[in-house]
Amino acid sequence: MSKILIVAQHSGGKLNAGTAKALACAQKIGGDIEIAVFATDGSSVAAEAAKLGGVKTVVQVDNPANDHGLAAVLAPQIAELAKSRGASHVLAAGSTFGKDLLPRVAALLGVPQVSDIMLVHAPNKFDRPTYAGNAVVTVETSASPVVATVRQASFQAAAAGGSAAIEKVSTSAKLPTHTRFVSIEAQKSERPDLQSAGRVVSGGRAFGSSDNFKLLYALADKLGAGVGASRAAVDSGYVPNDMQVGQTGKIIAPELYVAIGISGAIQHLAGIKDARTIVAINKDAEAPIFEVADIGLVGDLFQILPELTQKL
Amino acid sequence: MKALVSVKRVVDFNVRIQVKPDGSGVVTDGVKHAMNPFDEIAMEEAVRLKEKGKITEIIAVTIGGAKCEETLRTALAFGADRAVHVKEEGEVQPLTAARALAAVVKKESPLLVLLGKQAIDDDNGQTGQMLAALLDCAQATFASKVEVDGNKAKVTREIDAGLETLEIDLPAVVTTDLRLNEPRYLKLPDIMKAKKKPIEPVSLADLGVEVAPAVKHLKTTNPPVRGKGVVVKTVDELVAALKQKGLIS
Ligand SMILES: Cc1cc2nc3c(=O)[nH]c(=O)nc-3n(C[C@H](O)[C@H](O)[C@H](O)COP(=O)(O)OP(=O)(O)OC[C@H]3O[C@@H](n4cnc5c(N)ncnc54)[C@H](O)[C@@H]3O)c2cc1C
Ligand SMILES: Nc1ncnc2c1ncn2[C@@H]1O[C@H](COP(=O)(O)O)[C@@H](O)[C@H]1O
Numbered sequence: 001m002s003k004i005l006i007v008a009q010h011s012g013g014k015l016n017a018g019t020a021k022a023l024a025c026a027q028k029i030g031g032d033i034e035i036a037v038f039a040t041d042g043s044s045v046a047a048e049a050a051k052l053g054g055v056k057t058v059v060q061v062d063n064p065a066n067d068h069g070l071a072a073v074l075a076p077q078i079a080e081l082a083k084s085r086g087a088s089h090v091l092a093a094g095s096t097f098g099k100d101l102l103p104r105v106a107a108l109l110g111v112p113q114v115s116d117i118m119l120v121h122a123p124n125k126f127d128r129p130t131y132a133g134n135a136v137v138t139v140e141t142s143a144s145p146v147v148a149t150v151r152q153a154s155f156q157a158a159a160a161g162g163s164a165a166i167e168k169v170s171t172s173a174k175l176p177t178h179t180r181f182v183s184i185e186a187q188k189s190e191r192p193d194l195q196s197a198g199r200v201v202s203g204g205r206a207f208g209s210s211d212n213f214k215l216l217y218a219l220a221d222k223l224g225a226g227v228g229a230s231r232a233a234v235d236s237g238y239v240p241n242d243m244q245v246g247q248t249g250k251i252i253a254p255e256l257y258v259a260i261g262i263s264g265a266i267q268h269l270a271g272i273k274d275a276r277t278i279v280a281i282n283k284d285a286e287a288p289i290f291e292v293a294d295i296g297l298v299g300d301l302f303q304i305l306p307e308l309t310q311k312l
Numbered sequence: 313m314k315a316l317v318s319v320k321r322v323v324d325f326n327v328r329i330q331v332k333p334d335g336s337g338v339v340t341d342g343v344k345h346a347m348n349p350f351d352e353i354a355m356e357e358a359v360r361l362k363e364k365g366k367i368t369e370i371i372a373v374t375i376g377g378a379k380c381e382e383t384l385r386t387a388l389a390f391g392a393d394r395a396v397h398v399k400e401e402g403e404v405q406p407l408t409a410a411r412a413l414a415a416v417v418k419k420e421s422p423l424l425v426l427l428g429k430q431a432i433d434d435d436n437g438q439t440g441q442m443l444a445a446l447l448d449c450a451q452a453t454f455a456s457k458v459e460v461d462g463n464k465a466k467v468t469r470e471i472d473a474g475l476e477t478l479e480i481d482l483p484a485v486v487t488t489d490l491r492l493n494e495p496r497y498l499k500l501p502d503i504m505k506a507k508k509k510p511i512e513p514v515s516l517a518d519l520g521v522e523v524a525p526a527v528k529h530l531k532t533t534n535p536p537v538r539g540k541g542v543v544v545k546t547v548d549e550l551v552a553a554l555k556q557k558g559l560i561s
Contacts, residue, residue, distance in 0.1 A: 096454060099437050103442045106407070113406070125530070131323070135534070137530075137532050138529070141527045179481075180478065182466065182478060183477045184477070247432070273538075295553050297549075
């Protein structure tokens with residue numbers, strides 16, 4: 001039977017939403033599920049993780065070195081834990097945290113890594129996206145443990161309703177000091193988080209300035225939506241990098257996605273393939289975004305946007 | 313002080329790829345290939361570091377078949393001084409690539425190893441982190457700013473929450489994100505000069521590297537297609553369509 005170790009992601013003493021999605025993937029694999037929390041003091045996160053459904057044990061590894069979740073510091077501890085707990089699988093959300101960390105863990109364990117599980121066929125057989133999501137590959141691995149990241153847009157967060165035991169554990173792995181946290185510049189926003197929002201509105205190069213993005217924020221606030229952007233809008237400095245949606249940005253799966261002044265390059269589309277309904281507003285009727293849009297409106301965003309915001 | 317840059321040959325980012333009808337992969341024959349865009353960014357960063365005097369030599373490395381030589385020539389045109397071609401005609405997965413790069417790193421002792429954050433064909437995003445693990449050195453992935461200062465570097469990383477800055481001891485592995493820099497256009501004289509720069513061929517065996525356990529690809533399929541949409545003419549029609557779908561009340 002499988003024994004799955006999930007690495008929790010957390011910040012500010014709270015569990016990140018991606019962890020419950022990795023848990024949903026683990027439940028599809030089936031078996032005993034443990035969640036590992038690495039922190040200076042992981043008590044509050046461990047308590048939260050213990051309440052998720054279907055978790056057998058929460059393993060709490062407290063160490064001041066675990067502050068900031070540095071991959072080089074966590075990886076040797078996870079590799080050690082994978083062995084001592086007899087893990088058949090080591091999973092984490094396919095966030096920048098998980099993507100930074102798990103390949104390092106896999107290499108320490110001498111096994112390949114599977115990136116972005118989108119579907120579980122069997123405990124060692126999965127679907128994953130390649131070529132910006134334009135080709136889906138069914139992969140099989142005979143490595144043990146199976147080390148994999150979970151594509152967050154492909155799984156609904158596992159429900160709460162558990163009461164797992166919390167076990168405090170210390171590891172003997174030698175921790176490196178070659179990597180030091182300096183600072184984080186996090187965008188504070190009152191708007192829903194891009195990756196869990198039910199509705200997302202996104203803007204592209206067409207906005208022309210960060211000031212014009214106010215038109216988009218007004219629409220977002222009317223809809224209670226999260227706000228995303230194309231690479232061109234981020235590169236041009238209209239919005240911060242954490243808003244980029246796409247192959248190399250965030251992959252999202254909202255009920256409603258509204259793309260405004262975005263052409264629909266394959267790299268952008270890679271991030272929105274799982275949106276339930278896509279609405280496109282673009283002045284060019286030939287823009288590729290219309291090939292994937294469920295509802296399209298051809299026209300100038302500077303006229304359409306204020307009118308739309310007002311009529312909602 | 314050397315910088316080592318790994319460069320991979322991939323299907324050009326502009327190509328609309330096609331899945332082979334027999335599910336054995338995607339069509340790559342007769343399709344335009346190019347250097348992985350993130351590796352162009354890595355090359356550009358190395359060249360800028362050399363221009364600033366932070367490093368003195370740039371070595372480009374690729375692991376792959378004969379056709380990958382063109383990618384090394386591109387790297388040499390960017391400004392690499394020489395190249396190492398690890399010849400392997402079979403599929404090269406990240407752990408094998410990382411092992412090969414680790415072997416080259418041990419020979420060359422670079423101050424900095426630069427890789428792309430992901431290769432846009434397989435979208436794995438693993439090799440740099442695996443390499444750092446094998447070398448037991450620092451890693452700074454998804455870099456949007458790199459400042460080298462002696463045997464330390466400050467790297468700003470693009471993470472989900474925003475921007476994180478790390479200080480790392482060198483030698484270290486850095487993987488590039490899109491906003492690290494804008495790669496230069498290659499000029500004809502540089503492309504000509506690149507033809508004369510040395511490429512050293514080696515095999516995995518020469519490096520003492522065994523092909524790592526691999527993930528098996530059973531079949532490749534098309535993603536589900538989205539149904540045909542409607543085009544509306546006015547904002548009122550758009551609002552009505554959204555209401556009809558129950559997306560707004
Ligand atoms: C390796 C790599 C990775 C990448 N990763 C990503 C990624 O993760 N995410 C991403 O988004 N891109 C990514 N890109 C970039 C991608 O290829 C496109 O360049 C980018 O998505 C274009 O952004 P855009 O649609 O805003 O700009 P453009 O392509 O310039 O499109 C602007 C659109 O706005 C329309 N428009 C102009 N004025 C108006 C107006 N007044 N009203 C209405 N419409 C108007 C135009 O008709 C046009 O369709 C990547 C590229 C590479 C090479
Ligand atoms: N076969 C290869 N040859 C050279 N570099 C590679 C190879 N495979 C991966 N890389 C490097 O590792 C980065 C990440 O690749 P990947 O882990 O495959 O997504 C790429 O941007 C390259 O810099």
